[in-house]
Amino acid sequence: MTTTERLVDVGASDDVPERGRLVVEIGGPTGPVTVGVFRFGGRLYAWENRCAHQGGPACQGRIVSRVRERLDDERRSLGLRFDEDVLHMVCPWHGFEYDVTTGRHPGRPDLALRSFPVAEDGGRIRVAV
């Protein structure tokens, strides 16, 4: 955390269940920023609610497991499946998907969301902005 950052209490731990989210607007001297806090695998991640594509509300879309395509040993398609080990948030403007744990697009990892440090202590969630 740099000296210009401050830790902001954004809510209770119970506000963000596993595979869930909490989207908050945090006021500040340079204007508000909207942040989505997600929990997956027991850990918290915080991302700016601004898609790398056209600035859409990336944290306010569907939360859904990554879709993968299964192949057999002969490389024939066996169809689609959900990968329950990878959770995506989907920008509802245009469908850009981001890995909740990395904030990166699955096929263009340079398309990424701005991250914020997030900590959990005593049943409270704090984001550094």
Added chain:
Amino acid sequence: MTDPSVRRLDTQEITTATDTREILANARRDIERYGLDDYLIVDVDSHHVELDSWPEILAYLDSPVMRDTANQMMRNWPQASHLALHNHPPGLTMQDVSGRIPHQASLGEDTPGATTGADRDVTLVRRAMDAMSIDLQVVFPQPMLETGLHPQPEVATALLAAYNRWFTTEILPREPRIRTMLGLPFENPDACLATIEEFGDTPGVIGFLVTSQRHAGVHRNAYMPVYRELERRGLPIGFHAGPNQADTMTSTMNRFLSAHAMSFVTCNMTHMTNWVVNGIPERFPGLKTIWIESGLAWLPFMMQRLDHEYYMRSSDAPLLTRPPSHYMREMFYTSQPMEWTDDKLLAATLEAIDAENSLMYSSDWPHWDFDVPGRIAALPFVSEHGKRNILGETARKVFELGDIAPSSHR
């Protein structure tokens, strides 16, 4: 306890029930960043959901027999209350990527006080315009873009006539910021002429449209009176692309992505080829031609491909006095979906089509691949003058919109 500077958003997840203004709230950031309230913004391609008002539209059918057919369908077929007589392709329900892009499937929000479909549509259009700082919006239907594929062309002609009467009677008088280019019943050239005659002077009608998903050669002699009449009136003709998952190419495709990526372009590639090779721009040099919703990436390909072949086979295109690309550069294009995946390729494309004088911003809202105006404002390789042209000034000239001011000046 929660910090007092924190506000929990009322809408944690955007769904089909979310208000348009809330869905588009993030567009406000671009408006402030680029000062878009100070630009004239004309959106040359957007949509309302005509099937939401379908029973109201069908009431405008001229033929008592067809009106009876529609009423019987709506009464007796459990799924037909908003589909009677329509050729809605079932694959269109794949557009929202399995609920990932809710506004494509439905704008199901509350519209207090709206008593008719037209009331509701106008409310939704106003919300989108205000959220994106759009001053004028050209509004089109959605599934009716498929009328060129209707199995009964005379039904398609009747539906277009009913829709055009409904739109000019119920929508346009309610909101002067809404404009439209009305669809031509292209299977029937006489009906096209009658449509132009009936609506050509209607306030808010700023041109006419050919829905591009169809199997008609746009160079057929039967259409020449239609082009001549539009040229005489100074009204543009637009070719609006659409999807087709059942043509000879797309019927091999197993994903909506594939069929959409191809069919929205190949329909207009076909018409552009016939249009240029048969010298329609030479025959009607004053006819303003607009290519809508095929994106831009196809254009440098077509320019190079047609020029390349024309140089070797000029006797196949004897009406041309210049290479095909020269005619294409004098036509007009709507911007969406602007394939901005590679800066160099997009910059070359914009240069190839003389975008600062030929490109017109379009949102295509509320479709899944819509573009906000900030997309144009953010282009690093377009001049300030060019951005103003693309966002509204070129449309002002093409449609002869006259003295309209940006929202901040009103």
